[in-house]
Amino acid sequence: MDLHGHKALITGAGQGIGRACAEVFASRGAGLVLLDKNAETLDQVVEKVAKMGGEVTALTLDLTDLDRLGSEVEKIRSAGVIDILVNNAGFDRPGTTAKIDREGFEAVLGIHLTVPLFLIQLLLPSMRSSGWGRIINVSSIYGIIGGKGEVAYSTAKAGVIGLTKSVARECGQDGITVNAVLPGLIRTPTIENFMAQRFKDEIIADTPLGRIAEPEEVAKVIAFLASDDASYITGAAVPVSGGWGM
Numbered sequence: 480m481d482l483h484g485h486k487a488l489i490t491g492a493g494q495g496i497g498r499a500c501a502e503v504f505a506s507r508g509a510g511l512v513l514l515d516k517n518a519e520t521l522d523q524v525v526e527k528v529a530k531m532g533g534e535v536t537a538l539t540l541d542l543t544d545l546d547r548l549g550s551e552v553e554k555i556r557s558a559g560v561i562d563i564l565v566n567n568a569g570f571d572r573p574g575t576t577a578k579i580d581r582e583g584f585e586a587v588l589g590i591h592l593t594v595p596l597f598l599i600q601l602l603l604p605s606m607r608s609s610g611w612g613r614i615i616n617v618s619s620i621y622g623i624i625g626g627k628g629e630v631a632y633s634t635a636k637a638g639v640i641g642l643t644k645s646v647a648r649e650c651g652q653d654g655i656t657v658n659a660v661l662p663g664l665i666r667t668p669t670i671e672n673f674m675a676q677r678f679k680d681e682i683i684a685d686t687p688l689g690r691i692a693e694p695e696e697v698a699k700v701i702a703f704l705a706s707d708d709a710s711y712i713t714g715a716a717v718p719v720s721g722g723w724g725m
């Protein structure tokens with residue numbers, strides 16, 4: 480699962496699954512381009528990865544500012560091909576169908592669908608030219624089972640699977656694989672700080688492995704999908720959920 484000689488752009492790298500991806504990818508030799516809107520947490524990740532000897536470029540920006548995102552990524556890309564893209568950044572706006580407002584719904588679709596599509600459009604041409612590329616999109620188990628009070632998030636995460644499979648069909652002939660991971664309940668700062676314990680307990684009760692996962696357990700699957708060891712996997716939606724949602 481060696482990633483030497485590759486450069487990975489990871490969104491939402493300041494904490495949680497994105498941070499774990501940065502650390503696992505660095506430990507396997509990938510150069511990194513890390514994006515997050517939180518400068519403080521992103522700096523901490525950069526410091527840690529740099530100490531591991533990794534080559535890292537960091538950008539603090541709101542990914543939904545597509546004009547800025549496009550021009551900043553173009554600048555970095557002109558210095559060398561980015562051949563791995565991890566579309567990880569995301570957030571939730573909980574709400575039932577009756578309660579969700581259009582602003583919340585569109586914000587969730589924007590970060591999970593519009594931003595990944597934009598980055599894919601930006602990076603695909605150079606992946607195609609180099610004849611090798613990996614795109615891994617972070618979906619969720621909610622994308623296949625739906626979630627009560629999670630109408631925007633579940634809709635967006637189902638869309639991530641459709642996006643993944645469509646792009647996989649388009650660029651399989653170009654040496655590029657495109658896959659999605661579907662995490663279950665993962666111990667990230669957002670889950671620790673904002674999800675009520677009773678919801679966590681409900682999910683764990685429905686999880687055959689009977690526990691929450693650590694972010695590294697998702698990051699290692701993403702790193703596998705990014706490696707040559709996963710050369711014959713594309714268009715897959717891989718659950719990393721301890722069996723929840725099977």
Ligand SMILES: NC(=O)c1ccc[n+]([C@@H]2O[C@H](COP(=O)([O-])OP(=O)(O)OC[C@H]3O[C@@H](n4cnc5c(N)ncnc54)[C@H](O)[C@@H]3O)[C@@H](O)[C@H]2O)c1
Pocket residue numbers: 490491492493494495496497514515516517520540541542543567568569570590617618619620661662663664665666667668669670
């Ligand atoms: N934690 C879980 O249990 C779980 C389960 C299923 C899916 N996921 C998905 O995994 C991904 C990562 O989840 P997490 O729990 O690590 O999240 P998190 O909230 O802990 O971290 C997300 C990171 O993304 C950044 N981010 C969010 N919006 C941004 C924006 N507009 N511009 C720039 N940066 C932005 C945040 O600053 C943060 O650092 C998300 O797509 C999430 O939906 C998580």
